[in-house]
Amino acid sequence: MKLPPRILCRRLYHPNVVEHQVKHPLFPLTYGPHSLQYKVLENTLSKYVPLYGFDERAIVASANELGLGGAVISALGAHNSPSFFHTSPAVLELVKFHLVTKRYALTNALDPSRAPGGLSSIPDELPTLEALFKRRLELNVPIGSHLTPLLSMLSIPGEYLVNTALPELHRLSDDLVFFSQEKDSHDFAWYAKRAAISCAFVSSELFMAQDKSHNFNKTFEFAEEKLHKVTKLGEYYNNTEEYMWYTLLTSINLAKSQLTRG
């Protein structure tokens, strides 16, 4: 078994898509949009999850509608999942499907490998981080009333948290930075920015789970403010660092000039 830190810090090189085919277009899902699994889960997520929440009932209802029969549920998740004590593996697969497909839906029009018109259809100007962040929250609106059980499933300590929930959250914040106008960095700030955005996203989702306002207006206000605070914090840090460097260099120069004077 792989160690958790190795899974968490594992990343892959992204070769250009003009020259290289992509193995799994919906990575980390290993099935494509034409598979049976995808069709069942897609149908469940769009039609039955808003009704029943992330539940076996939703999957069974969707499978019945597609004429497959409820037994399909046992083929959806791994049979030896260590999480079967609290949630059925099929439901966990549904949750994973929700996280991954919503993340891809966010950047479909911005990624040359998935945009319908290829490279030429990519807009010249990328959206701002705030716009992308809010768009991701908007994708949660149809399942807004079922967010609490979803978030609790995602946060139970265990194999699922380490293998799916956290990496998926970090992939989301990585996408948010990469596909927005946000300036990216080459050093430790790379990690700090992603961690801050992940925190802001999780707290906005938690807020959304409790939000009773019309169309989740309060959630979007909260998200905007949270993101603003995070960016502000980054600015404070950068300004402090710059000032410290300035002070250090001036004092070195002052010391040097005093020494040469003797």
Added chain:
Amino acid sequence: MYRRLITRNSHRSFAVLKGLKNVEKHAPTEQPELFKPFSEAQLAYLERVVRVNQAGELGANYIYAGQFFVLANRFPHLKSVLQHMWDQEVHHHNTFNELQLKRRVRPSLLTPLWKFGAFAMGSGTALISPEAAMACTEAVETVIGGHYNDQLRCLNSQYEMQTVQGAEGKSLELQSLTSTIKLFRDEELEHLDTAVDHDAHKAVPYILLTEGIKAICRTAVWTAERI
């Protein structure tokens, strides 16, 4: 019989012109060839290559910064030499920075440590003597040059790509990465020669300095590949 002659004639062409024909045929295809997907191991290795090279060039950059900071005013004849090597390192670092962002590779988590350690190493050896600084350069560039060579070997042997049509070859992206690494390796080895020319062998605890620094560099490379 007559028909056969005609058909034969119509196929006839001059060997010298054949090359021209082919060129004409291939010239308008600007669309690059499509290659089959990389395996996960290949992608993981490329990611590691970009990260470790970025961290390495960052370190080299800061080592020269440290040396320049101490030596530039005390030994003016070394100033232009150091400046030249430093400028090249800055260019290398920028190249890998660009690749890191474009190819979505994560930078090394220990970046602050590399910055601090490299500056300390550069200025520390320069404080001993200019010869010690040159011995430091020699040791660092030996390890870096060897490491670049290892990468080139791996890129040559493990990346036999196939196009969708089944032809063997390498994508332009891989070719450009390989040629970048080759160029940078040559420039690093040029720095090695420069250091030896400027009395690196006359540094006083020569064996201790170079072997110690080589060991530190190898550990840093090993760590930056992983963390």
